[in-house]
Amino acid sequence: MSPHVAIITDSTAYLSQETLTRHAISVVPLTVVIGDEAFEEGTEISAPAVARALQRRHPVTTSRPSPAEFTSAYQAVATSGADAIVSLHLSADFSGTYDAATVAAKSSPVPVRVVDTGMVAMALGYTVLAAAETAEAGGTPDEIVAAAEKRAADTSAFFYVDTLDYLRRGGRIGAAQALFGSALAVKPLLRLADGRIELLEKVRTASKAISRLEEIVVDQAGARRVALAVHHLAAADRATLLADRLRDRVPGLDDLVVSEVGAVIGAHAGPGLLGVVISPH
Structure with a gap:
């Protein structure tokens, strides 16, 4: 029987909830900070709210997920039956998200391949979809990473x-x-x-x-x-x-x-x- 490889990404992939559910893709959120208030992307703050804050010249910054958040995500899919994980994230030049995922991968209960896709938004989303479709077809972690890297290179x-x-x-x-x-x-x-x-x-x-x-x-x-x-x-x-x-x-x-x-x-x-x-x- 082929191993079950879980696919994890971050909230900047901007895949719809329907797509995430259909392909069983897990998401680790980044954080947006407006003034001194922190909000989880995807659940606690909208893009229009950020646009309004910027237009009003409020200070707006972002921060990566912590390694602990990735550790929790990796443990959750392992508990659900994953034998391995491919974790695909926005460009490391934009964010420390890839670094946080790499740190967490060292203590994961199952092997994790962390991929810096060099992408963001739906450029990342399409790369993640290529990985998910390859996983669904029974691909190995190496095959899944190769499919994702090819899609990223073509995008x-x-x-x-x-x-x-x-x-x-x-x-x-x-x-x-x-x-x-x-x-x-x-x-x-x-x-x-x-x-x-x-x-x-x-x-x-x-x-x-x-x-x-x-x-x-x-x-x-x-x-x-x-x-x-x-x-x-x-x-x-x-x-x-x-x-x-x-x-x-x-x-x-x-x-x-x-x-x-x-x-x-x-x-x-x-x-x-x-x-x-x-x-x-």
């Missing part, structure tokens, strides 16, 4: 933000890049590359930046069979319009999800975020 993410200030404050983009992006009041387009956020292009206006984002996605998708995720923060109309246009323009579109990002990513990207994840099957 790309591009996004627009109204300002780089929030990314700069959170240390997610360098001061020099932030200054470059803010020069002459240009609007920045960014991409996720090698687990880091890179400034890709500067465009004069928000409308031109969003049009350029559309063109980049259409070009990246090509004629391949792809899943797309359109993310936003406090920009639902923009996201809906972009999603509608991509449905018309991406010939190999297999699935398209439109969702507001969670509180942690929202805290670092700021209101107005519009992003697209492209994940070939």
Whole structure:
């Protein structure tokens, strides 16, 4: 009989509760801190609440789960019958989550493979789904990790933000890049590359930046069979319009999800975020 391998991720994967339940994926939450109050992502605070706090200039920070939280999660799935665990998390360049999971893995009652996917949001979500589907098919931990790493390598993410200030404050983009992006009041387009956020292009206006984002996605998708995720923060109309246009323009579109990002990513990207994840099957 094939071993039962449990799949664990963190709350920045932004998979729906239905998807998590269907694939038996466990989630360890990150924390958002507004002022001196801490909230668990996914259960205690919403992205719109974070957007309002940022707009009102309240201090907003985030923090990783503790190793003890991972220890508890690993013990829970082991008690439920898991023989091994694959634990997949957002880029280690963004958060200490991977490090906390690695510490906890040393005391897990069953073997744990901890994976720094280099991804975040649905770029992480699609990677986790690849792992879960491989586990369901009876894959070994090595096969599950290989499937996840392949999906991550094939997945790309591009996004627009109204300002780089929030990314700069959170240390997610360098001061020099932030200054470059803010020069002459240009609007920045960014991409996720090698687990880091890179400034890709500067465009004069928000409308031109969003049009350029559309063109980049259409070009990246090509004629391949792809899943797309359109993310936003406090920009639902923009996201809906972009999603509608991509449905018309991406010939190999297999699935398209439109969702507001969670509180942690929202805290670092700021209101107005519009992003697209492209994940070939």
